[in-house]
Amino acid sequence: MSSTKNLAMWLAVVALAVVPLWVVERPEAAPGAEAVKLFGGADDKARDMIGTIAPEYEPWFEPLMEPASDEIASLLFALQAALGAGFIGYFLGGAVMRERLRRERSPSDTTP
Template sequence: MFKRYRNTLIILAVILLAVLPLAFVKGEFGGADGEAEELIAVVDPTYKPWFSSLLSPPGETESMLFALQAALGAGFIGYVIGLFRGKATRKQP
């Protein structure tokens, strides 16, 4: 019975894994960089950064690059899984 609806169940599980955490988390989604800056300001208020970035893109560019990196990684993993599954299917008589 589960073989017939396997793809539907997998898609439903992925959707639930993406949506359920959003229901339980309240507040803003901040990055680790912002939290680290706040903690450094608390621990040592006189701290001065010893390096500054040569290129400072706007915040939405950073988000876009992060999403692009995640998409490329997911695409690569999907390609490799499909490649191995295809090879395994071809070997069987």
């Protein structure tokens, strides 16, 4: 019975993740405009603005690895954010637990 529940849960998770991506269509660009980017971010806007303000600007270095597509770059950014949040949550949870254990071990203030 539990394996059926697990399978149903996995199918629901996969459906909730895949169906919206399958249904969404890429918007078409206006005639004469550049293609619409679904996963453009602040980095691209900043790069474009720097190019407008100071066209002679040269970057200090080149990236070590260029992601294959904007979608991969977004995935890597989301993975980095999730790992950072997990790291912070782990250490905050550990600090709360240490404080809780410290309070339980300390002698009570009410004993004479």
